Amino acid sequence: MSNPDTRSAAPARTGVRTLRHELPVTLGVIAAAGALIAVFSGDSFTLNILATAFLFAGLATAWNIIGGLGGQFSLGHSVFFAIGAFTVANIYLKLQISPWLAIVPAAVFSALLGALISWPVFRLRGPFFAIATMAMTEVLLSLSLYFDTFTGGSRGISIPFRLGVQNMIFRDRMSYALLMLGFLAICLLVMAAVTRSRLGYALQAVRDNEDAALAAGIDVLRTKLTGMAISAALTGVGGVLYMMYVRVADPPTLFSLFDIGVKIALIALIGGIGTVYGPLLGALLIVPLENYLRAELGGSVPGANLIVLGVVLMLTALFLRHGVMGALRAGALRLFGARA
Amino acid sequence: MKLTRRQFGGVVAGAAMMAGTRGSFAQGGPIKIGAINPYSGAMAQYGDEVTRCYELAADWVNGQGGVLGRQIQIVRGNATSAQEGIAAIEQLVGRDKVDILAGTYVTAISNAASESALNYGKLYWETNALARDLTDRGLPNFVRSGPSSNEFASRAVEGALKIVAAKLGKQPKDLKAWVEHEDSAYGTSIATEQQRLLKEAGVGFGVGSHSARAIDVTDSILRAKNAAPDIWISTAYVVDTNLLLRAARDQGFKPAAMMLCGVGDTKETLEALGKEYLEGIFVVSYPRPDVSEKYGPGAGAFLKLYRDKLGRDPIAPQGMNAFVGMKMLFEAVKAAGGVDYEKVVKAAAAMDKPLGTYETGYGAKFDAKMQNTRALPVVAQWQGGLVKAVFPTEAAAEGVAVVNLPRA
Amino acid sequence: MAEFLNILAIGLLLGGIYALVSVGLNLIFGVIRVVNFAQGEFVMLGMYGAFAAQTALRLDPYLAPVLVVPALFLLGCAVYWVLLRPLQGEPMMQVFATFGLLMVLENSVLAVTRGVSFSVGSVLSDTTIAIGPVQMPLARIIVLAAATVVAAGLGWWLRATMPGKAIRAVAQDRKAARLMGIPVERMYMVTFGVGAALAGLAGCLLSPLYSMSPQIGMNFIMPAFAVVVLGGLGSVRGAYVGGFIVGLTEALAGFYLDPALKHAVLFMVFIAVLIIRPSGLFGVAGAEEVGLREQS
Numbered sequence A: 001m002s003n004p005d006t007r008s009a010a011p012a013r014t015g016v017r018t019l020r021h022e023l024p025v026t027l028g029v030i031a032a033a034g035a036l037i038a039v040f041s042g043d044s045f046t047l048n049i050l051a052t053a054f055l056f057a058g059l060a061t062a063w064n065i066i067g068g069l070g071g072q073f074s075l076g077h078s079v080f081f082a083i084g085a086f087t088v089a090n091i092y093l094k095l096q097i098s099p100w101l102a103i104v105p106a107a108v109f110s111a112l113l114g115a116l117i118s119w120p121v122f123r124l125r126g127p128f129f130a131i132a133t134m135a136m137t138e139v140l141l142s143l144s145l146y147f148d149t150f151t152g153g154s155r156g157i158s159i160p161f162r163l164g165v166q167n168m169i170f171r172d173r174m175s176y177a178l179l180m181l182g183f184l185a186i187c188l189l190v191m192a193a194v195t196r197s198r199l200g201y202a203l204q205a206v207r208d209n210e211d212a213a214l215a216a217g218i219d220v221l222r223t224k225l226t227g228m229a230i231s232a233a234l235t236g237v238g239g240v241l242y243m244m245y246v247r248v249a250d251p252p253t254l255f256s257l258f259d260i261g262v263k264i265a266l267i268a269l270i271g272g273i274g275t276v277y278g279p280l281l282g283a284l285l286i287v288p289l290e291n292y293l294r295a296e297l298g299g300s301v302p303g304a305n306l307i308v309l310g311v312v313l314m315l316t317a318l319f320l321r322h323g324v325m326g327a328l329r330a331g332a333l334r335l336f337g338a339r340a
Numbered sequence B: 001m002k003l004t005r006r007q008f009g010g011v012v013a014g015a016a017m018m019a020g021t022r023g024s025f026a027q028g029g030p031i032k033i034g035a036i037n038p039y040s041g042a043m044a045q046y047g048d049e050v051t052r053c054y055e056l057a058a059d060w061v062n063g064q065g066g067v068l069g070r071q072i073q074i075v076r077g078n079a080t081s082a083q084e085g086i087a088a089i090e091q092l093v094g095r096d097k098v099d100i101l102a103g104t105y106v107t108a109i110s111n112a113a114s115e116s117a118l119n120y121g122k123l124y125w126e127t128n129a130l131a132r133d134l135t136d137r138g139l140p141n142f143v144r145s146g147p148s149s150n151e152f153a154s155r156a157v158e159g160a161l162k163i164v165a166a167k168l169g170k171q172p173k174d175l176k177a178w179v180e181h182e183d184s185a186y187g188t189s190i191a192t193e194q195q196r197l198l199k200e201a202g203v204g205f206g207v208g209s210h211s212a213r214a215i216d217v218t219d220s221i222l223r224a225k226n227a228a229p230d231i232w233i234s235t236a237y238v239v240d241t242n243l244l245l246r247a248a249r250d251q252g253f254k255p256a257a258m259m260l261c262g263v264g265d266t267k268e269t270l271e272a273l274g275k276e277y278l279e280g281i282f283v284v285s286y287p288r289p290d291v292s293e294k295y296g297p298g299a300g301a302f303l304k305l306y307r308d309k310l311g312r313d314p315i316a317p318q319g320m321n322a323f324v325g326m327k328m329l330f331e332a333v334k335a336a337g338g339v340d341y342e343k344v345v346k347a348a349a350a351m352d353k354p355l356g357t358y359e360t361g362y363g364a365k366f367d368a369k370m371q372n373t374r375a376l377p378v379v380a381q382w383q384g385g386l387v388k389a390v391f392p393t394e395a396a397a398e399g400v401a402v403v404n405l406p407r408a
Numbered sequence C: 001m002a003e004f005l006n007i008l009a010i011g012l013l014l015g016g017i018y019a020l021v022s023v024g025l026n027l028i029f030g031v032i033r034v035v036n037f038a039q040g041e042f043v044m045l046g047m048y049g050a051f052a053a054q055t056a057l058r059l060d061p062y063l064a065p066v067l068v069v070p071a072l073f074l075l076g077c078a079v080y081w082v083l084l085r086p087l088q089g090e091p092m093m094q095v096f097a098t099f100g101l102l103m104v105l106e107n108s109v110l111a112v113t114r115g116v117s118f119s120v121g122s123v124l125s126d127t128t129i130a131i132g133p134v135q136m137p138l139a140r141i142i143v144l145a146a147a148t149v150v151a152a153g154l155g156w157w158l159r160a161t162m163p164g165k166a167i168r169a170v171a172q173d174r175k176a177a178r179l180m181g182i183p184v185e186r187m188y189m190v191t192f193g194v195g196a197a198l199a200g201l202a203g204c205l206l207s208p209l210y211s212m213s214p215q216i217g218m219n220f221i222m223p224a225f226a227v228v229v230l231g232g233l234g235s236v237r238g239a240y241v242g243g244f245i246v247g248l249t250e251a252l253a254g255f256y257l258d259p260a261l262k263h264a265v266l267f268m269v270f271i272a273v274l275i276i277r278p279s280g281l282f283g284v285a286g287a288e289e290v291g292l293r294e295q296s
Helices: A019-039 A044-069 A078-095 A099-121 A126-146 A173-195 A198-208 A210-215 A220-246 A257-271 A278-296 A304-319 A323-336 B002-018 B044-063 B082-095 B107-119 B149-168 B185-201 B218-227 B238-250 B267-273 B299-310 B318-336 B341-350 C002-031 C039-057 C065-087 C091-113 C138-160 C162-172 C174-179 C184-209 C216-231 C236-257 C259-276
Strands: B031-037 B072-078 B100-103 B123-126 B142-144 B176-182 B204-210 B231-235 B257-261 B282-285 B378-383 B386-391 C128-131 C134-137
Touching: A019 A044, A019 A173, A044 A173, A044 A198, A044 A220, A044 A257, A044 A278, A044 B082, A078 A099, A078 A126, A078 A220, A078 A257, A099 A126, A099 A220, A099 C259, A126 A257, A126 C091, A126 C216, A126 C259, A173 A198, A173 A220, A198 A210, A198 A220, A210 A220, A220 B082, A257 A278, A257 A304, A257 A323, A257 C091, A278 A304, A278 A323, A278 B072, A278 B082, A304 C065, A304 C091, B031 B044, B031 B082, B031 B107, B044 B072, B044 B299, B044 B318, B072 B082, B082 B100, B082 B107, B100 B107, B100 B318, B107 B123, B107 B185, B123 B318, B123 B341, B142 B341, B149 B185, B149 B231, B149 B257, B149 B282, B149 B378, B149 B386, B176 B185, B176 B218, B185 B204, B185 B231, B204 B218, B204 C259, B218 B238, B218 C002, B218 C236, B218 C259, B231 B238, B238 B257, B238 B267, B282 B386, B299 B318, B318 B341, C002 C039, C002 C134, C002 C138, C002 C162, C002 C184, C002 C216, C002 C236, C039 C065, C039 C091, C039 C184, C039 C216, C065 C091, C065 C184, C091 C216, C128 C138, C134 C138, C138 C162, C138 C184, C138 C236, C162 C174, C162 C184, C174 C184, C216 C236, C216 C259, C236 C259
Parallel strands: B031 B072, B031 B100, B100 B123, B123 B142, B176 B204, B176 B231, B231 B257, B257 B282
Antiparallel strands: B282 B378, B378 B386, C128 C134
8 A cells, every 4th residue: 555644753853852842832822723613613504524534533533543544445334323322321321420430431332342443454455454444333223223222223313402511511602612512522632642753754654554563563463453543543432422412313324434434534544644634624614614515505406416515526536636735835835845 | 597587676676666556665666485395406397386376376466456555576596405505595584685585395495495494584384294293392483384294194095994994884993004204304204294183093003114226125015915904195296206106006906996195197107107006096195176166265266377388287296285385475464564483473373264165175374383284295196197185075076986996 | 934935035135236236346346446435326327227217218227237337438438548547556545535536426416316216117027936935126136137147247357457466466566567568557547447338338227126316226235245255355256245244134134133233133133243254254364455556
C-alpha cells in the first residue's frame, strides 16, 4: 500500500516533533471551532448542522488513529458506535445512572470489543481487512436484532425527553453544539498526542511497511491493537453522545454501513487521511453540503442528493488522494517551498 | 424551486388579503405545514406518495377558501433517518417558518422529529407512522389521526377468526396459524401484537422472522409449510413479500388462507405474481378507494381528485389515509381557531365523529394519548387482479364477497 | 430425510445464484485485484436492463443478455478507464471510488423509477420441476446451469487462450508482463469489462426471480465478496465451490436454526475461513498478496 502522507511522517528536520510543539496548534483549532459556534449563536438551524459536523469530525478523527496513522482501513467502526449508544441507553434507562457517568463504561466496552474482534482480523491486510470489518458489521447487526435485551431489537431504544444537564438532555441546539465540540476537542487532543508519541510513530511504521517495522523491533500486533482500542473507545463515546442527541436509535441505524461505517472513513479521506486536522476539515465540508443537498435536491428528485455525494466521493478519490489537507499543503509547498 | 414556492406563497397571501378574508391572526399569510418524510432512499416511493396526498388535501381545502380564511401551504422536509428528522425540523421551523408539522412514513423519523417539534412548541400531526410507542410517549404536541400497528394486528386476527375460521367451520382453538414477519421495527411490532391476540383467542400458531435483505426466503416458507397452518399471516415490505409468495408458489405451500399486512395490494405485487396466483389472498391495509361509498363517503371523489391532479391511480393505500389525516387536521385547526399546539390538541380531543365520517371510513375520537380510536384498517382480497375490501362487511362494495377460500 | 434433501436442493440452487453473481467479481477482484464495491450495482443494472428490454421490445428476460451483456461490457470498460485506471495499486482509493459509483448508480435508478419496484415475467418462470418431495423451480435450475457453464468457460479461457494467459500474467507481475509485450492497460480494461458483462448476465438471469429495487445490488455484494474470498482469489473453481458453500450454509442455517440468524452464521463462517486460510479454500497460500503489493 502506498503511503498517503510521507512528508509529515518523515520530517527532514533534526529532532522529533513532540506534543509540546503540536499542542498550541491543536488548542488554536479547537478555539476556532468554538468561535464558529459563537458566530452562529441564535441560529439554531446552523447550530444543529455544526453539532452534527463536530460529532462526525470527532468520529472521523478517532477513525483516523487506526485508519490513517495505522493504515488499517476499518469500515466497521459503526460497531463501536453502536456499542457506545446501547451502553448509555441501558445504563441510563435500566440503572438510572447519568449518561455522563456512562461515558466511561461505554469507552471501556468499545475498547475491549475493538481489541477482541480485531485480534484475529489484524492478520489480514489492505482490502481483506476492510472486507472482514464489513462482514463483522453484518454479524453484529444480525445478532443485535435477534438478541434484543441489550439493543431493544429491531424496534430499538428510545429515551424519554427529561430535560436536565444531569440527563445530558437539552432544549436548545447550542448546548448540543458545545457538547459535540467537547467531544471533538478530546478526539483532537488524543489524536495529536498519539501522533507525536512513540505509539504514533510505531503505527506509521506499521502502515508504511509491516515487515520493516517488525524487523525494527516494533511489536506489530500490539501496536495495531492499542491503536484500535483507542480509536474504538473514542468512537464509543461518540455513540453515547449520538444516542443522547437523537434519543431514538435502532440497530439498523447504528450499525449502518453507509451512514456510519463508510461515512466516517470518507470524511477522513476527504479531509486528509493521517493528518490531525483533516477529518475536522472534511466534516465541516461534507456535513453542511449533505444537509444542503438533502433539503434542496432530495425533495424534488429522489436520490439526487446522494448522486451528487457519490460524484464528490469519486472525484476525491481521483483528484484529492491526500484530501483537502494534502492539496493545501501541496499548494503551500509550491508557493513557499522554494524559500523554505 | 425555493423561489417559486415563496412567490407562490406571496401571491396566495396577497389574494387572501384582497378578498378581504381576515384570519384571527396578526399575520394574514398562509398556514404553512411542514411535511417530514423520506424523499430519497429505500422509502422514497411511499414518503413521496404520503406528501403528495397532503398537497392534494391542501389544494382541496384551498379551493374551498382555505382554513380560517388562510390558505394552506405544504413545505417538504426530507428525512431518511432520525438524525435527519431533527435537521429537517430545524430547517422547516428555523428557515421556512412553518406553523405545524406533519408526517411520517417511518416511525423512527417521527419519534425524533416530533420531540424536536416540541422544543419549538409546534404541533406534530402524525397521519401514517405505525408504532404504538409513538402515542405511548404522551408527548403533549403529538396526535395520530391514523391507525397504529395495534389496529393492523387486531384487524388481521379479526380477519383470521371471523372470515377464515368461520368459513372453514373451525373453532379458534382448532385453527392453526403461522405468523411470518420481517425483522424490522414495522414487521416486529405488528407481529408481536398478532401473537398476543392469537394467544388470547386460543389459536395455535408458529412464528418466523426473516431479513428484508435476504437473497432467498425458501427456508422461511419450508418452516411454515412444515407447520401446516390453516392461515399464513405475513408482515413485510414489498420486495420480500413478493419473494415469500414466489417461494410459496414454487414449494407448493398452499394454506387455506394467506394474509398480507400493510403491503401486497399494489401493482408491484400483481406484476410479480400474476392475478391467478393472487386470487383470494387477503390484504390488511389502509382503506382504499375501493371501499363502499356507504363505509367511506367521498372515497370515489378522492379517487377523482387524485386522478385529475396526477393523471394516474394512487400507487399505494397510504395516500388516502394521509389525505384524511390532513382533513382532520384542518378541522381541528378550524375548531381551535389557530395553530397553537395546545389549542389544536384540545380541539382534536373534543372531536367526536362516528365511524364512516371520512373517505377511509374513519371517525374521529381520540383517547387520552391522542391516538384516534376510530381509525381502522380493512381486510381486502385480491379478486380478478383487483383488490376489493371484504371486511368489515359494510366496507365491501355492492356485490363483493369473499372468494377462493380455502385456496384452490 | 425428504426434508433434508429438499433443503439441500434449495441450498444448491441458492449456491448457483451466488456462484453466478460472484463469477464477475472473481475476475475483477480475484484476478486483476480491483476492489469493486459497485459490482452488485452491475447486477442490479442487468436486472433493470432485462426489464427495459421486456418493456420496450417484449424480449423474454432469457434473451435480454443479447443486449444487456454488450452494454455492460462497454460500461465496465468506461468505468475502468475513467475511474479505476488512475487508481491502480491503491486498493483503498478503489474502495472509495467504487462506493461513490455505487451511490451514483443506485440513486440514478431510484431517481428514474422513483422507487417503484418492477418485475419481469418469462414463459419459463412459473414452472417447477418436482423430483419426489424435492421442488426445484426451473428459473433457478437455469441459473445453476448458467453458473456452471460460465465458470467452466471462464476457467478454460483463462487457462488456455492467449488473452486469458495475458490477464494472468498481468495480474502476477505487471512489469514483466509489459516487457513481454502485453498491452497491460488494455488487458485490465477488457477484464474489468468482462467482469461487468458477467454481472449483467447474472442480472438478466436472476430478474425473473426477484422484484427489482434500486437497493437490491447491496444485498448481493457482501455475500459475493464472501464467495470470492472463501473460494480463493482468482480461482474460478474456488468461486464456483464457494458459491455452494455460502448457499448451503445459508439454507441449512436458515431452516434448522432460524432464518433471522442465517446472515450472522454465514458471515461468521466467512470471517473464520478468512482468518484461518486467508488464501481461501482453493487459493495458493500467499496468493492474496499478489497484485496488492506495490508495483510500478
